[in-house]
Amino acid sequence: MKTLVATFHAPEALMRAAEKAxxxxxxxxxxxxxxxxxxxxxxxxxxxxxxxxxMAFAGFSAAVxxxxxxxxxxxxxxxxxxxxxxxxxxxVFLLFPFxxxxxxxxx
Amino acid sequence: xxxxxxxxxxxxVPLPHGRxxxxxxxxxxxxxxxxxxxxxxxxxxxxxxxxxxxxxxGAIVMAGGLVWLxxxxxxxxxxxxxxxxxxxxxxxxWWIGIGxxxxxxxSMLLIMRQRWRAxxxxxxxxxxxxxxxIAGIFPIIHLGRPMYFYWLAPYPNTMTLWPQWRSPLVWxxxxxxxxxxxxIIFWYTGMIPDLAALRDRARSRPAQVFYGALALGxxxxxxxxxxxxxxxxxxxxxxxxxxxxxxxxxxxDFAASLMPGWQETIFPPYFVVGAMFSGFAMVIVLAALIRxxxxxxxxxxxxxxxxxxxxxxxxxxxxxxxxxxxxxxAWYGGRAVDRSVVTxxxxxxxxPLYYAMLxxxxxxxxxxxxxxxxxxxxxxxxxxxxxxxxxxLERILILWMTLSHDYMPSMHRLFYPTAGDWLFLFAPxxxxxxxxxxxxxxxxxxxxxxxxxxxxxxxxx
Numbered sequence: 001m002k003t004l005v006a007t008f009h010a011p012e013a014l015m016r017a018a019e020k021a022x023x024x025x026x027x028x029x030x031x032x033x034x035x036x037x038x039x040x041x042x043x044x045x046x047x048x049x050x051x052x053x054x055m056a057f058a059g060f061s062a063a064v065x066x067x068x069x070x071x072x073x074x075x076x077x078x079x080x081x082x083x084x085x086x087x088x089x090x091x092v093f094l095l096f097p098f099x100x101x102x103x104x105x106x107x
Numbered sequence: 108x109x110x111x112x113x114x115x116x117x118x119x120v121p122l123p124h125g126r127x128x129x130x131x132x133x134x135x136x137x138x139x140x141x142x143x144x145x146x147x148x149x150x151x152x153x154x155x156x157x158x159x160x161x162x163x164x165g166a167i168v169m170a171g172g173l174v175w176l177x178x179x180x181x182x183x184x185x186x187x188x189x190x191x192x193x194x195x196x197x198x199x200x201w202w203i204g205i206g207x208x209x210x211x212x213x214s215m216l217l218i219m220r221q222r223w224r225a226x227x228x229x230x231x232x233x234x235x236x237x238x239x240x241i242a243g244i245f246p247i248i249h250l251g252r253p254m255y256f257y258w259l260a261p262y263p264n265t266m267t268l269w270p271q272w273r274s275p276l277v278w279x280x281x282x283x284x285x286x287x288x289x290x291i292i293f294w295y296t297g298m299i300p301d302l303a304a305l306r307d308r309a310r311s312r313p314a315q316v317f318y319g320a321l322a323l324g325x326x327x328x329x330x331x332x333x334x335x336x337x338x339x340x341x342x343x344x345x346x347x348x349x350x351x352x353x354x355x356x357x358x359x360d361f362a363a364s365l366m367p368g369w370q371e372t373i374f375p376p377y378f379v380v381g382a383m384f385s386g387f388a389m390v391i392v393l394a395a396l397i398r399x400x401x402x403x404x405x406x407x408x409x410x411x412x413x414x415x416x417x418x419x420x421x422x423x424x425x426x427x428x429x430x431x432x433x434x435x436x437a438w439y440g441g442r443a444v445d446r447s448v449v450t451x452x453x454x455x456x457x458x459p460l461y462y463a464m465l466x467x468x469x470x471x472x473x474x475x476x477x478x479x480x481x482x483x484x485x486x487x488x489x490x491x492x493x494x495x496x497x498x499x500l501e502r503i504l505i506l507w508m509t510l511s512h513d514y515m516p517s518m519h520r521l522f523y524p525t526a527g528d529w530l531f532l533f534a535p536x537x538x539x540x541x542x543x544x545x546x547x548x549x550x551x552x553x554x555x556x557x558x559x560x561x562x563x564x565x566x567x568x
Contacts (some may be wrong), residue, residue, distance in 0.1 A: 011563070034135060034304065035556040035563075036332040049334035052341050069261055073269035082273055095278050095356065099285040102349050106292050106342070 003029075011037045018043045059105030063097035070096060126413075128223050130405035131566045135559050138406065142301070142551045142558075143308050145401050154400065159544050165537020172530045176248055183527030189520040190510040194528040195249040197503035198535065200357055200378070201385065202242035203283070204498060206290070207350055208386020209235025213293060214346035217339070222564060223414055225557035226407050229301075230397055230547075231390050232294040237542040238389075239290060241535045243283045246276065248531075275360040282356040289349055293342050299325050300335070301551040354382040361505065368448040368509040371436065377429040384422040384468070385498035388491035391415050393543070395488050397552055406558055409482050416481030419494065423472035430465065444514055451512040452504070456521060460500050461508075467497025 004026075008014040015037065018028045022043055031040050074080070075087035133141075176183060186193040209231040216224040247256045259280040261270050270277045303325035306318035325331060358378035361369035391412065398407040437445040452461050471490050474480045481487065507522050546552075 031329040032327045033329070033332070034139075034327055035300075035559040036336060037329075040329045041333045044329050046330060046333050049330075049337050051334065051338050055341060070272045073261065074272055078267065078269050080271075082271065085273060089273055092273050092278075095352075096272060096281050098352060099278075099281040099349075102345055103281075103285040103288050105345065106289060 015039060015043070055105040059101040062104030063101030066097035066100040067093060126410050127565060128408055128410050129226065129558060129562045129565055130408075131562060133405055133562055135562075138558050138562065139304055139308070139555050141401075141403060141406060142553045142555050143305055146305060146548065146551060147309055147314060155544065155548065158540070159548075162537055162541035162544050165534060166541040168530070169534035169538040172527070172534050173244075173248070176527070176531075177253060181249065181251060183525065184531075185523050185525040185528050187520055187522070189513075189518045190507060190522040192249070192506050192510065193522055194503065194524065194532055195245045196360075197499060197506055198532060199242050199245035199249070200502040201495075201499045202238045202245070202535070203354060203357055204378075204382035204385045204502075205389045205495075206235040206238035206242065206286070206386065207354055207379070207382035208390050209233070209238075210286075210290060210293075210346050210350040211383050211386065212390065213297070214343035214350070217343045218347065222561055223411055225561040226411060226553055227390065227394055228557070229294075229298065229554045230393060230543075230552045232290065232297070233543065233546050233550075233552075234386075234389060234393055236287070236290045236294060237539050237546075238386075239283060239287050240542075241539055243287065244535075246279050246283070275356070275363055278356045279360060282353045286349060286353045289342075289346060293339075293346065295321075296335070296338060296342070297554065298550065299323060300327065300331075301555045303327065304555050305551060351379050354379045357382075366509045366513055367442070367444040368433075368437075368512075369505070371433065373429060373432050373436070377432075380422060380425045380429065381498060381501065384419070384426060385495055387415055387418050387422065388494040388498070391419075391487050391491040392495075395484050397547065398484075401547070401552065403553065406553055409484070412484055412487050413478070413481045416475040416487055419472045419487075419491070420475035423469050423494075427465075427469040430469065448508055448512055452508050455508075455512065457504060457507055457511070461504055464497045464500040464504060467493045468501060 006017065008017065011033070014031060014033070018031065018040065021028050028044060031037070031044065033040070070093045071088055074089070074093075079087045081087075181195075184193050184195065209228075212224050212231045213228045213235075216228075247253050250256060258268070259270055259277055299322055302318050303322035306315060306322045309315045309318055355375035355378065358374035358376075362371055362374035364370060394407055394411065394415075398404055434449050437449040452458065471493055474486070474490065511521055512519055
């Protein structure tokens with residue numbers, strides 16, 4: 001199998017060449033560019049990277065864990081009456097899961 | 108081509124005309140040259156060195172102040188049994204506010220496809236990280252026993268104790284941590300393509316290794332760009348609620364209390380707007396300094412200042428509306444103690460400061476409805492600095508007005524700042540300058556690939 005490497009000076013030229021090569025039955029493998037070029041992903045047949053699903057999964061699991069931790073520590077392990085508020089203070093307990101979930105989805 | 112003999116002479120770079128966001132006649136490699144030269148070249152110059160030494164001295168003073176505080180305790184400040192929160196909390200709110208604008212520029216404007224952000228987002232994000240880092244110091248040192256700050260973290264311990272999840276201090280802790288983590292990751296991942304550009308340009312071995320390691324093997328492949336884009340947009344979408352939540356939580360530190368003048372539902376949004384306002388003012392000052400110091404007039408243009416001036420004018424109106432809402436709800440709510448606090452604002456001993464705050468935050472920025480004023484960098488810088496002073500006054504007055512004038516007249520006391528207070532007001536500014544000065548020498552201050560893309564779009568438009 002032979003590989004052809006070519007250099008282009010303008011993104012338009014690269015796009016034209018890539019489209020033409022694809023039409024002629026030689027789909028280009030990759031394009032190395034100093035800045036993103038719109039539409040090149042379509043010519044190369046790239047699928048969107050699978051990033052969002054793992055991020056969402058990590059974020060929501062961390063949020064569930066955070067709420068469970070709050071509930072366990074404040075209602076089971078060390079129930080403490082703070083100004084008559086319920087042990088499981090649902091509304092304020094949402095803050096920590098929100099922040100931790102956001103932090104975890106990125107790591 | 109070595110950077111030292113870069114053919115590009117910044118003085119010869121064509122200045123963009125009129126409303127251009129970037130000089131269209133720049134070539135792609137010119138953009139890289141302009142940004143990479145201060146980092147890779149030996150031409151940081153005497154100005155940088157003098158600024159570095161001055162800021163380092165300030166950073167040493169800051170370190171000394173921290174040692175003093177930890178050795179003696181919060182008694183070095185002017186806080187008393189009525190005004191239990193002083194400069195430390197005002198500084199904390201102010202620094203977090205400064206940080207917010209960087210995230211706003213990098214994420215909200217990205218989602219809204221505001222292309223002009225490309226030239227300024229990198230250093231605005233750096234500003235965010237440094238400001239949040241400094242902000243994070245204050246909640247720790249304002250504690251009576253700062254050595255136990257880690258009790259805020261939920262961890263299994265021999266005392267079988269857990270954090271008090273209903274406490275705003277715990278909310279602050281997780282909000283700042285989450286925000287800092289986010290800012291660092293977003294900043295770094297956005298920079299990877301530019302770090303690769305620096306790696307490819309670096310001539311010395313240490314620089315190649317340093318930027319090469321940080322660039323994580325970036326080759327500019329279409330696959331890289333695609334993943335980078337997906338990740339950036341996803342992060343930006345997450346950032347917007349995050350940045351609003353962070354300053355909302357700071358607002359809740361006050362609003363969740365039962366104090367007159369604090370227990371107001373408007374506090375979280377009012378804090379978010381105030382944060383963006385002061386942060387944008389800071390970005391304007393930093394943009395002017397960077398543009399002048401690194402001669403980036405072809406990348407950071409008058410048009411950028413014009414747009415930011417418009418944002419200041421609009422935000423100032425919202426600030427005015429927020430203040431007016433406070434007065435109105437105190438009157439309309441009918442509680443004597445709330446009305447008394449508002450009267451105290453306008454007629455009490457702190458009133459001159461309150462009028463100064465209204466002048467700086469609401470009245471002066473209205474000049475930016477005039478296009479001429481927005482296109483004067485000097486005027487923008489002066490008003491921006493005054494806005495930052497005004498926003499600091501706002502935060503300290505929120506504390507003083509309420510704490511000096513709460514329910515019990517027998518508890519009414521004023522706050523008198525001490526040397527320790529002034530130290531912790533000014534030394535962090537020097538520490539911030541120190542971090543920023545190191546940053547501009549080590550990392551690209553402007554996003555190279557985004558400016559290149561912006562230039563192409565501008566040329567096509």
